[in-house]
Amino acid sequence: MKKELLKFLVFLVIVMVAPLAFKGGYLLNVLVFVGINTMLAVALNLLLGYAGQISLGHAGFFGLGAYLSGIMTTTYGWNPWLVMPLAALAVGLVAFMIGFPVLKLKGHYLAMATLGLGIIIYIVFNETVDLTGGPSGLSGIPNLSIAGTTFDTDLKNYYLIWSLTSVIVFLAVNLARSRVGRALRAIHDSEVAAQVLGVNARIIKIQIFALSAAISSLAGSLYAHTMTFISPASFGFNFSVELLTMVVIGGLGSIYGAFFGAVLLTLLPEFLREAQDYDIVIYGALLMAMVMFMPGGLVRGVPALFSRLFKLAGKEGGHA
Amino acid sequence: MKFRVIPFVSLAVSLLLCATVFAAAPIKIGALFAVTGPAAFLGEPERNTAQMVVDEINRTGGIKGRKLELIVYDTGGDATKAVQLATKLIKNDKVSAIIGPSTTGESMAVIPVAEKDHVPLISCAAGIKITEPVKKWVFKTAQNDSLAVARIYEQLQRQKISKIAILTVSDGFGASGREQLKSQAARHGITIVLDDTYGPKDTDMTAQLTKIRGSQAQAIICWGTNPGPAVIAKNARQLGLKTPLYMSHGVSSKKFIELAGEAAEGIRLPSGKVLVADMLPASDLQKKSLLAYVKDYQRHYKAEGDHFGGHAWDAVMLLKGAIERGGDSPAAIRDQLERTRQFHGIGGTFNFSAQDHAGLGKDAFVLVEVKNRDWMIVK
C-alpha cells in the first residue's frame, strides 16, 4: 500500500512540476494532449490489460464524448460542466447495453466487433452533417471556465486536464488493487475458472467496458473544450490503433505503463517530424519491434534490460 | 595608448558583428501544408511552389536586403495537427505570418489561433466560410468555391438546363461545395432533382449513377478530388450515360485526365487560368505571371505547375508586397495585405479590402473542357 502511494506521489509531483521546465513553449501544448491521451490509455488498459478484452474501437467513445459536449454547448447552449458528466453517463450506459452481445465474443472476434462499432460511429459523425457539421467539423466550442477563470491558455488547460487525469489514475490504481481488480485478472487468466470460483465474469466484463467507455467520453469532452474545434477524422480507426499501441507499448496491466505509453506515443511524432515521409515506416517498425522484443511493454522491458546490463557488467567485473 | 586600442577595436568589431547579425536577421514566415496524407495533391505542389518562390526572392536580394526564411510544417491534412503546428509556429518559431493550411477543414480549425495571437493567416483553401464573415487576421488566395459554382451554373443557364443531379464527396471540400450548389441553385433557375454523396475512398459509384440515370437530371455536377471523380467518369461511361458531366476545380490537373483516360473526354470544369495559360489572349493581365510560374516550376521540379501550387505562389508574393510596403511586424503585414489592389496573381486578380479578404472576382475561373486528353477553353 505504501509503495503504491509513493508511486502515485512521484507521478503527481512530476506532473505538477513539469510545466516549469517548458516555459509556455509549444511543448506545453503537446503535454496537454499527453494528459488527454493518458486518460484514454488508462481507460483502455483497464479493459485490455486487466480484463483482457481487446477493443479496437475506443476512439468511438472518445468521439461520442467530444461531439456530445460540442453539440450540446454550441447548438443548445448548455453548461459545459453539466454536459460532461451527463455525456459520460450516457456513453457509459450505451456501452453497458452494447456490452451484452459484444462481450460474448472473444479474442479476434471481439477485436473485429469493436472495430466495426468504432467505424460505424465514425461514419455517423461524418454523415449527420446537420448535427455534427460533418467532415468540415464543429467549431466554436467554448473553453471551460470556473468562477470567472477561463481555461484558454496552454498552462491553464495543462493543470485542468492533468488534475482530472491524476484523479482517474488514482481511481484506476485503487480499482486494480481492489477485489474488482483481482476478479478482472482472474477473468483474464481463465474466464471459466473464475466463474467456477464464483466471479460473475459476464457482468464484471460489461461493467469494466462501460467504465472504460465513460472515462473515454470524459476525455473526449475535455478534448472538445480544449481544442474548440473537432472533426470526425480525429476519431477514426487510426486513433483506436494509436491508443492500443500506447497501452501495449507502455505495458499491459500496468496503469503507469499506460502513462508511459501515452507520453512516448504523443511525443514521438514531434521527434519524427524531421523524418517527414519516413515517420509511417518508423511507426510501423517500432510497433512490430516492441511486440517482438518487449512484449511486456516498456514498464517491464526497460527495467529488465537494465538488470541484464548490470548482470553482464557484474560478470565482466568478476572476471577481471 | 596600447590599452585603449584593444577595447576600442573589440568594441568596433562587436558593433560591426551586431550590425551584420541585425542586417541578416531573416524575416520568418511559417507555412502549414498537407504534404502527406489525403490532401497531398494540394500540399505537395504548394510546398514546392512556396519554397521555389522564397528561394527566388532570396536569390535576387531578399526583401529590402533581408532574407526570407520559410518554415514549413506538414499537417498531413489533419486539422488537429494543423492547430498544434500553428501554435508551434507562433510561439516557438515566432513567425510574422502563416501561409496555408491546404484544406478548408484545417483552415477553419486554425483561424481561432490566428485571431487570438494576432498573426496574419493566408489560407490556400477554397471554402468560402474561411473569409465569410470577414475575420480581421485571415485572408485566402484560393478561389472561393462559390465562384466555381457560379461559373458552372451560368453555363448551365445559358444552355437552358434547369434540372441537375449533384454528387459530392463526403469530406470538407465536398461538403462546402454541396452547400454552395444548393444555396445558389434557385438564383440561377436550377432545381436539384438528386442530391447524393460518395466516400473519399469509394471505388465504385455505379449505384449513385444508376439512380441519376433513372432521374430527370439534364446535367450532373460532381464535386470532389482525385481519385473519386475519375472513378465516376469511368462508371458513367460504363453505364452509357450521355448526360453532360461537370466536375469541380478540385480535379483541375492533368492527373485527372490520366486517371480517367477515355472517360474524361467532354467533361467540363471551372479552373484557374494556369491550366490553359498558353491559350489565353495576349490581353489577359495574368498571362505574364502565369507563364513565368509554369516555366519556373517545370525548371525546378520537372513537373507541371498546376492550379494548386499557384495558391502558394500568390500567398508568398502577396506577403512580399505587404512586407515591402509596411515592414515585417504582423500588424503591419495585415494592414498592407488589406490594402492590396490589382495584384495579378496565378489564381486571379486580387483586390482585398476591409470587407473582402478573399479578393477574387468571377474572372478567376475559366470553364475548360477535356478534348483529346488536353484542356480547352469553353467560350
Next chain:
Amino acid sequence: MGARLSAETVETAAIPAKATTRDCPYIYEVTVQFDQILQYTLSGLSTGAIYALIGIGFSIIYNSTGIINFAQGEFVMLGGMLTLFLMGPLKLPLWAAIPCAVLISTLVGIVFERFAIRPLRQPTPINLVIITIGGSILMRGLAMLLWGKDTQSVPSFSGDEPIAIGGATILPQHLWILGITLVIIVINKLFFYHTISGKAMRACAYNRRAAGLVGIDVRRMVMFSFMISSAMGAVAGIIVAPLTMTAYDVGVMLGLKGFCAAIIGGMSSGAATVVGGLILGVLESLGAGLISSGYKDAIAFIILLLILFIRPQGLFGKADSERV
C-alpha cells in the same frame, strides 16, 4: 421515383432499349426499377468477388494458425502497385508483370511470416493483432516511400467497352474478376481436398498438435498458408486495380471488408466465404442504391456485427467448441 417523363429527360437519360414501354409510364417505371436493381446487383457481384478472394486469404491463415492477419489488405495493395511498377519503369508487358507481381507478393508474405510471426515469443491474440497491424502500417509506409502517394491507373485486361446485360451494363474487367475468382475457387478446392499438402493444412486447422503427432511439419504448413494467402491477395488486387485504380492505401478498407466476408462465410476457405463475399457486395450495392450512399461502408460493418452477435459461426459454419 417520379413518373413524370418528358421528351427531353428521356433523351438525356439515355436508357437503352425498352422504347415501346415508354408509352405506358407505369410499366416503364417498373422496368426502370428492375434495371436499376439489376445494375446494383451486377456491380455488387463483382465487388463481392474481390471481397471473397480477400476473405479466403484471411480464412486460410486463420484456419492453420488461428491468426487474423490484419496485413492481408496490404497484399491486395501490393499486387496492384507491383504490377504498375513492373509495367512502368521496368517496362514489362502485362502478361509478364502479373505473375512477377504475384511472386514478389508471395515472397513478402514469406518474409512477413518468417520474421514477424514465427519468432513471436508470446503469441497471444492481442500481440498477434498488434504485430499484424504494425506489419500493415510498415508495408503501407514502404509502399508510400517507394511509389509515392498518388493514385495510379492500371490498364484493363481487355478494353473498356461496356457490355449490356438486360438493362444493365458491365465492363469486360468485371467478367475477368468473376472468371478468375471461379478459377481460384476450383483450384482451392482441388488443392485442399485432393493433394497431400492441402490435406495436411486442413489437418493443422482441425488440431495442430495431433497433426504434428502424425508427422506433419506444422511450421511449414503455416508458411504455406501465408504464401497462398498473400498470392491470392495479390491476384485480387491486380484484377480489381483497373476498375478502382490503385494507391498505397487501398489495402485498409478492402482488408476489413474481406474479413467481413470471411466471417459471414464462417471462416471457410472455400465456397462459403465466396457466398459470404458475394452477399456482402450485393447488399452493399443495393444499400447504396436504394437506401443511402453515405452509409455504404456502415452496411458492411452492421452486417458484421449482426453475424457476430447472432450467428458467430457464420451463415454456414457449425458452432465452435473450445477447450477451457
